[in-house]
Amino acid sequence: MNKKQIRKEKQNQAYLKYYYSEKGQKKIKTYRNSSKVKKRQKKYHEKYRKTKKYKKGMRAYRDKIKRLVYEHYSPNGIKCKKCSFDDIRALSIDHIKGKGHLHRLKVGFGNALYRWIVRNNYPKGFQILCMNCQFIKRYENKEIPEREV
Numbered sequence: 121m122n123k124k125q126i127r128k129e130k131q132n133q134a135y136l137k138y139y140y141s142e143k144g145q146k147k148i149k150t151y152r153n154s155s156k157v158k159k160r161q162k163k164y165h166e167k168y169r170k171t172k173k174y175k176k177g178m179r180a181y182r183d184k185i186k187r188l189v190y191e192h193y194s195p196n197g198i199k200c201k202k203c204s205f206d207d208i209r210a211l212s213i214d215h216i217k218g219k220g221h222l223h224r225l226k227v228g229f230g231n232a233l234y235r236w237i238v239r240n241n242y243p244k245g246f247q248i249l250c251m252n253c254q255f256i257k258r259y260e261n262k263e264i265p266e267r268e269v
């Protein structure tokens with residue numbers, strides 16, 4: 121590293137230190153909560169989320185976190201626990217004890233469940249099933265959400 125890089129690195133570290141300090145967090149919170157900033161961020165985000173770059177990035181991020189979760193619950197290759205079907209597009213995370221739809225209502229749909237799992241350090245009670253096996257299981261356990269009956 122040359123002198124300039126070292127200086128920059130030091131600045132970075134000092135910034136991060138401040139950022140994660142109580143004082144820094146407080147300041148950021150106040151800043152984010154100001155209506156001017158909120159409005160600007162909303163406008164920017166609305167514009168940005170329509171771009172190809174964003175969509176592509178989101179998909180890549182979703183796939184990444186999904187894969188991470190799948191690999192954890194299916195360590196011998198990502199596949200359905202019951203029938204070994206292995207096309208990731210038709211695989212999904214299943215709550216072994218059922219009532220998955222209730223849990224999903226709580227943590228949110230789509231990617232939120234994967235994020236929840238990672239954040240909670242991969243709790244027990246999940247398995248990877250393909251859509252077929254998942255629907256068969258739901259039917260057999262009579263745990264089909266009302267709206268799908």
Ligand SMILES: [Zn+2]
Nearest residue numbers: 200203250253
């Ligand atoms: Zn299956």
